[in-house]
Amino acid sequence: MNGVQGRTEIVGHFPTTYERVVDELGRRIVGGVWEPGHPLPVEDLLATEIGVSRGVLREAVKALVAKGMLRVRPRTGTRVLPPGHWNHLDRDVLRWKQAGDATALLRDTSELRRIVEPEAARLAAGRACPDDVRALYDTLAAMEAAAAEPGRSGYVEADIAFHRALLDAGGNRLLGSLGRAIGIALEHSFLVSTQTPGAVEASLPGHRAIVEAVAAGDPAAAAAAVLAVIEAAEKEIAQSPGLPRDAE
Numbered sequence: 001m002n003g004v005q006g007r008t009e010i011v012g013h014f015p016t017t018y019e020r021v022v023d024e025l026g027r028r029i030v031g032g033v034w035e036p037g038h039p040l041p042v043e044d045l046l047a048t049e050i051g052v053s054r055g056v057l058r059e060a061v062k063a064l065v066a067k068g069m070l071r072v073r074p075r076t077g078t079r080v081l082p083p084g085h086w087n088h089l090d091r092d093v094l095r096w097k098q099a100g101d102a103t104a105l106l107r108d109t110s111e112l113r114r115i116v117e118p119e120a121a122r123l124a125a126g127r128a129c130p131d132d133v134r135a136l137y138d139t140l141a142a143m144e145a146a147a148a149e150p151g152r153s154g155y156v157e158a159d160i161a162f163h164r165a166l167l168d169a170g171g172n173r174l175l176g177s178l179g180r181a182i183g184i185a186l187e188h189s190f191l192v193s194t195q196t197p198g199a200v201e202a203s204l205p206g207h208r209a210i211v212e213a214v215a216a217g218d219p220a221a222a223a224a225a226v227l228a229v230i231e232a233a234e235k236e237i238a239q240s241p242g243l244p245r246d247a248e
Contacts, residue, residue: 021052021060022092029069029080030096036082040070043078067093094184106192106237109185113230116178117163121222123170124214132169136211139165143207147200155200156190162207166226169214193233195242206232 015023028034040046040061047057061078064070068085072078086093088108097105124132142158149155160183167179194200206229213221237243 017052018056018059021050021056022063023096024050025060025064026067026069026092026096027099029064030093030100032100034080036080038080039076040078040080069093089178089181091181091184094182094188098184098188102188105185106189109182109189110230110234110237112182112185114227116175117166117226117230118223120167120170120172120175121210121214121226122219123172123175124166125217125219125222127171128169128214132165133211133215135165136162136169136214140204140207140211144204147204152194152200156187156194159190159194159203159207160186166210166214189233189237192240192242193236196236196240199232199236199240202236203229203232 025040034040041049043054043057047054050057061070061072065072067090068087069081070078071081088094088097094105128136139158139162143155143162146152146155146158163186164176164179164183168176170176194203206225209225210222210229213225
């Protein structure tokens with residue numbers, strides 16, 4: 001893929017053996033190395049191939065069972081489940097999808113944003129307290145400051161914080177949790193869209209329009225402003241030099 005791949009890794013974090021095995025197995029499943037319904041290799045062979053103990057491998061398998069990616073049965077062994085069973089809001093699953101099928105993740109993220117964010121903005125316009133509005137202005141200010149910096153370091157992080165603050169401002173705890181869950185998907189989308197020349201500068205007035213509509217208590221204007229930002233991002237992604245080759 002392009003330069004955006006791998007940027008979601010935690011800087012300075014050194015994964016444990018267990019984490020590395022979970023990551024290796026997860027990437028193989030998302031990458032189609034083992035097709036849905038097919039069994040994983042025999043435990044001894046797989047542990048030897050990866051270079052870990054059977055105990056570590058078993059713990060990693062348990063983690064992937066919890067993510068809906070594997071099923072363990074006494075007689076049939078450990079088998080890969082179809083993607084429809086996976087927890088697609090899990091941070092690891094999102095990260096593996098980013099590496100394995102970036103185009104699909106961009107599409108899914110855009111569709112989810114269209115479904116969720118305009119209505120979240122309507123709620124925010126009707127429910128936001130002064131602290132919520134202040135948080136939106138603060139994250140907008142962080143976006144503007146980052147946009148003015150050489151290299152725009154921190155812009156994507158500030159943009160993610162803005163959209164999380166918007167979901168929080170609606171007063172619906174499930175929406176707030178959703179914003180935190182899809183952080184990697186948003187980051188991937190923003191990293192691609194902001195590579196289009198002029199995209200960062202063009203996005204700032206739209207984000208300000210969202211804040212002003214929420215602050216004014218205007219649900220219709222808030223929803224329209226969010227939808228305009230999402231539509232602009234979709235166009236920027238389509239034109240981005242960072243667009244994955246398989247999306248061209």
